[in-house]
Amino acid sequence: MAGSQREPWxxxxxxxxxxxxxxxxxxxxxxxxxxxxxxxxAKIEQLYGEAAAEKG
Structure with missing residues (x-):
């Protein structure tokens, strides 16, 4: 039993x-x-950049 406890370590x-x-x-x-x-x-900056500019 003691050997099986040491196995993970x-x-x-x-x-x-x-x-x-x-x-x-x-x-x-x-x-x-x-x-x-x-x-x-995916041109993420263009997609979300325009939406942020419209809100700002």
Missing amino acids: ASISALDLNTIGFFVVGIFLVTWLGSVAYWKL
Whole structure:
């Protein structure tokens, strides 16, 4: 029973923090690039910019 309780901690301690860091940065970059591409391709600024100018 004691060995089964240590198993999750052994798995967690075996993770390489460099790899996890690169993975997190990669996800951030993919998300950021995707949002910029959507903003440019869908012309979000033109759609909502005109509506904001009319209200202001």
